[in-house]
Structures are given as structure tokens and as C-alpha cells.
Amino acid sequence: MATLEGETDSSDEVPGSSRGEIFDLLSNHRRRYAIHYCKREEGPVTLGELAEHVAAWELDKDVSEITSTERKRVYTSLQQTHLPTLERAGMVEFDDRTIELTDAAAELEVYLDVVPGDSIPWGVYYLGLSALGFVVLAGIALEIVPTATVPPLAWAAIVLVLFAASAVVHVLSSRRMRLGEIERPP
Known part of the structure; x- marks a missing residue:
């Protein structure tokens, strides 16, 4: 597998594509x-259906409100630029009228950790939760945290429950934000 300088091969990557090529492919909203x-x-x-929906999402309109000019602009762009690019990357099969995803397109989810603008990245959240766990552990070790009313094992269970609940929310949130899972693309 070809890789860009400084990158390593990974079995998680889309076959035949480097990480940089995948990010370049996904950098365009269309x-x-x-x-x-x-x-x-x-x-x-069909290309017509696809163009209508992409135009509607871009313009924040219903499909029924899209004008023929708006549809045609997106149709042409998809036909001449974006679908051939996706086809060369092995993500779609495109025959001028119909488009179908390939199995390789399923592998793209790894590269699409969508973080809504009003939230913090999950990595930062888990780092904070880990810091809380270390503070509780240090408090127990230094006898600052009351262990007479709440035993140390209960404190450990509380932190573990916080991690488990966070992981469940993270998984559900990630599934909801995947491409193809919700009405409007993230």
C-alpha cells in the first residue's frame, strides 16, 4: 500500500489508499x-436524485424548493468532478446515470469522527474523566476523601460507572453522527 511520507501502513485503512488521500477525498462537502x-x-x-439532495443540503432547502438551475449546477459538478474522483478512489461505481457505493466506502467511518461545534472532542472528555479518577484515587490515598461513609471500592465503582456511562453515550452519539445514518449529513 502506498503511503505518504511519514505515514505507516495500517490494516484499518481503505485498501489502496493512504490516509492523506482519504482525508483529501473527504475534504469536500459534496x-x-x-x-x-x-x-x-x-x-x-440516480445522478438526478443525488444532485437534488446535495443541492438541498447545501442550500438548506427542501428538495421540492430546489430550482432547476441549482440542481443543474450540482449535477454538473458531481458528474464531471466529484463522482469520477470517488470512482478513481474505489468508493463508488459510477456509470453516468447511476451511483453505487463499493465495499471500500464502509471503511471511511474510521476517518469521520464528527464533533459538533457546541461540544468538546471525546478524547478531551475522557482525559478529564481520567483526571477526576486520579483525584479520587489520590484523595483516598491521602485520606482526604471520606472512606468511613463511602468505602474505597465504592469510590472505584463510581468512577467506573462514570466511564461506562460515558462510553455508552459516546457509542450512541458516534453512531448517530455517521454518514448515512441521519436525514441531513453531519
């Missing part, structure tokens, strides 16, 4: 929207 729509439809879609 390509992400195309993948999102195709995942939602779970089968071949």
Missing part, C-alpha cells in the same frame, strides 16, 4: 454528501 446520500439509500441511486 463528496461527503454524496456518500451520505448513497449510504442512506442502501443501493444504486
Whole structure:
């Protein structure tokens, strides 16, 4: 597998693509929207349907409100630029009228950790939760945290429950924010 300088091969990557190529592929919102729509439809879609939905998402309109000019602009861009790019990358099969995702497109989820603008990244959240766990542990060791009313094992259980609940919320949130899982692409 070809890799960019400084990158290593990984079995998690899309076959035949480097991490940089995947990020470049996903850097364009029209390509992400195309993948999102195709995942939602779970089968071949027509270029016209795809163009309508991508235009509606871009312009924050209902599909029924899209003008023929708006649709045509997106249609042309998808047909001439974005779908051939996705096809060369092995993500779609495109025959000028229909588009279908390949199995390689399923591997893209690894690269799409969507973090809404009003939240903190999960890595930072877990770092804070770990710091809380260490503070509790240090408090128990220094006898600052009351162990007469709450035994040390209960404190450990409280921290473990916080991690478990956080992990459940994280998994559910990540599934909801995947391409193809919700009505409007993230």
C-alpha cells in the first residue's frame, strides 16, 4: 500500500489508499454528501436524485424548493468532478446515470469522527474523566476523601460507572453522527 511520507501502513485503512488521500477525498462537502446520500439509500441511486439532495443540503432547502438551475449546477459538478474522483478512489461505481457505493466506502467511518461545534472532542472528555479518577484515587490515598461513609471500592465503582456511562453515550452519539445514518449529513 502506498503511503505518504511519514505515514505507516495500517490494516484499518481503505485498501489502496493512504490516509492523506482519504482525508483529501473527504475534504469536500459534496463528496461527503454524496456518500451520505448513497449510504442512506442502501443501493444504486440516480445522478438526478443525488444532485437534488446535495443541492438541498447545501442550500438548506427542501428538495421540492430546489430550482432547476441549482440542481443543474450540482449535477454538473458531481458528474464531471466529484463522482469520477470517488470512482478513481474505489468508493463508488459510477456509470453516468447511476451511483453505487463499493465495499471500500464502509471503511471511511474510521476517518469521520464528527464533533459538533457546541461540544468538546471525546478524547478531551475522557482525559478529564481520567483526571477526576486520579483525584479520587489520590484523595483516598491521602485520606482526604471520606472512606468511613463511602468505602474505597465504592469510590472505584463510581468512577467506573462514570466511564461506562460515558462510553455508552459516546457509542450512541458516534453512531448517530455517521454518514448515512441521519436525514441531513453531519
